[in-house]
Amino acid sequence: MSIWRRKTAAEQIGDVLPEVFPRLWRYSLSLTGNRDAADDLAQAACLRAMENATRFAPGSGIDAWMFRITHNLWISTLRKTAVRTGGGLVAVDETVVEDPAPGPERQALNREVLRTVLRLPEAQRVTVILVYAEGYSYREAADILDVPVGTVMSRLATARAALGQKFRDQETQDAR
Amino acid sequence: MQDRHFTDEELVAYLDGEADHAPVALIDAALERDPVLRQRVRALGLDTLALRAGYETLLNPAPASIPAMQTTGNGWLRSTSVAAGIALAAGIAIGVLIPGGKDDGWTEYVAAYQALYSSSTLSHISPVPSDQQRELARVGAAIGKPIDLARLTAFPDAEYKRAQVLSFDGRALVQLAFLTSTGEPLALCIIRSDNVPAGQPDTREMEGMHAAKWSDGTYEYLLIGGSDDALIRRMSSGFADTGV
Numbered sequence: 157m158s159i160w161r162r163k164t165a166a167e168q169i170g171d172v173l174p175e176v177f178p179r180l181w182r183y184s185l186s187l188t189g190n191r192d193a194a195d196d197l198a199q200a201a202c203l204r205a206m207e208n209a210t211r212f213a214p215g216s217g218i219d220a221w222m223f224r225i226t227h228n229l230w231i232s233t234l235r236k237t238a239v240r241t242g243g244g245l246v247a248v249d250e251t252v253v254e255d256p257a258p259g260p261e262r263q264a265l266n267r268e269v270l271r272t273v274l275r276l277p278e279a280q281r282v283t284v285i286l287v288y289a290e291g292y293s294y295r296e297a298a299d300i301l302d303v304p305v306g307t308v309m310s311r312l313a314t315a316r317a318a319l320g321q322k323f324r325d326q327e328t329q330d331a332r
Numbered sequence: 333m334q335d336r337h338f339t340d341e342e343l344v345a346y347l348d349g350e351a352d353h354a355p356v357a358l359i360d361a362a363l364e365r366d367p368v369l370r371q372r373v374r375a376l377g378l379d380t381l382a383l384r385a386g387y388e389t390l391l392n393p394a395p396a397s398i399p400a401m402q403t404t405g406n407g408w409l410r411s412t413s414v415a416a417g418i419a420l421a422a423g424i425a426i427g428v429l430i431p432g433g434k435d436d437g438w439t440e441y442v443a444a445y446q447a448l449y450s451s452s453t454l455s456h457i458s459p460v461p462s463d464q465q466r467e468l469a470r471v472g473a474a475i476g477k478p479i480d481l482a483r484l485t486a487f488p489d490a491e492y493k494r495a496q497v498l499s500f501d502g503r504a505l506v507q508l509a510f511l512t513s514t515g516e517p518l519a520l521c522i523i524r525s526d527n528v529p530a531g532q533p534d535t536r537e538m539e540g541m542h543a544a545k546w547s548d549g550t551y552e553y554l555l556i557g558g559s560d561d562a563l564i565r566r567m568s569s570g571f572a573d574t575g576v
Contacts, residue, residue: 185390191456192457195453203498206441207441262382266385267386267389268386269382269383270387270389271428288383288384294345294350294352309341309345309353310341312348312508313343316339316344318373319378320376320377
């Protein structure tokens with residue numbers, strides 16, 4: 157028998173916080189569309205994770221669990237406030253994607269792809285970000301978003317068709 | 333042989349390497365001989381590398397709330413160790429909280445939470461009094477207590493920044509954030525607690541920060557943050573004497 161006691165869930169959260177917090181914040185930014193609201197959401201999610209630490213089942217991914225908390229918090233409370241105060245659906249703030257000093261073409265492309273993704277409807281946007289930017293599997297993304305895998309697949313297919321269309325239109329325009 | 337029709341979902345799962353969700357071998361074979369299918373797959377292409385790289389830039393500038401990564405300015409190693417220290421401090425505080433369930437567990441909580449704050453969490457906020465009034469009305473309603481902006485702006489050494497509602501154990505908790513003239517974040521936290529006797533500010537150290545706790549019989553207050561003990565004493569007795 158090991159003399160070391162197992163780490164508590166709360167200690168595990170403490171361990172991963174420096175790595176996970178920036179990712180939760182960035183995900184929050186893609187949900188809320190502005191930095192202040194992202195601060196609030198990511199912090200509230202960390203607080204909620206600490207409060208519910210005992211409910212975390214060790215063995216499963218603690219980061220995915222925290223993403224799930226962030227998403228639930230957004231759906232259950234903060235989105236309602238944002239929609240009320242914003243008078244409609246939350247649109248991602250254009251200023252979120254900073255225009256850095258003129259750089260290589262590649263950076264411009266990266267920004268353009270991100271901008272286009274951030275303009276997708278929320279359900280598609282979060283699914284694309286979890287799978288392609290955060291690297292979660294379909295199964296993990298479905299768990300985080302609390303939807304069936306089939307829903308993840310159809311959101312990704314719709315998003316990719318729309319994004320492909322957009323970039324094709326742009327190429328045609330640029331070629332003129 | 334006529335290939336069966338593949339849905340966009342299947343083709344995307346194929347592109348994403350999700351073999352459980354795509355008939356990979358069938359699509360591979362069909363792609364060999366079907367130019368229309370190749371066209372469809374191309375149309376579903378997404379530059380995920382560009383997306384990932386663009387997404388990285390969202391952290392630049394870094395979120396205000398990762399204290400260790402922004403404020404030390406002393407290189408990565410130091411930043412990482414400070415970040416680990418903060419997480420450890422938070423972890424210890426939480427560890428104490430969970431099994432104990434002490435009456436004043438909320439203050440430990442606030443302390444762990446406050447440890448995540450840095451000057452840059454608040455420095456970008458330029459307060460507009462009319463907005464602050466509205467915000468205070470909103471958060472005050474959450475705990476059933478009017479909060480007077482004039483009381484919060486009465487201290488020359490600490491600028492009142494913003495208010496938010498947090499929750500502890502299902503109870504609403506108002507956090508009023510200040511930034512001191514030396515750039516340290518402070519928070520005045522208020523929670524409704526009917527069964528705690530009124531008492532004057534009692535100073536203490538929590539998570540390496542100075543703090544003061546008091547109660548007016550209906551609400552409990554915790555002022556916490558920074559290293560200036562005298563400022564915490566001055567502000568807490570000011571708030572306790574005249575109300576918030």
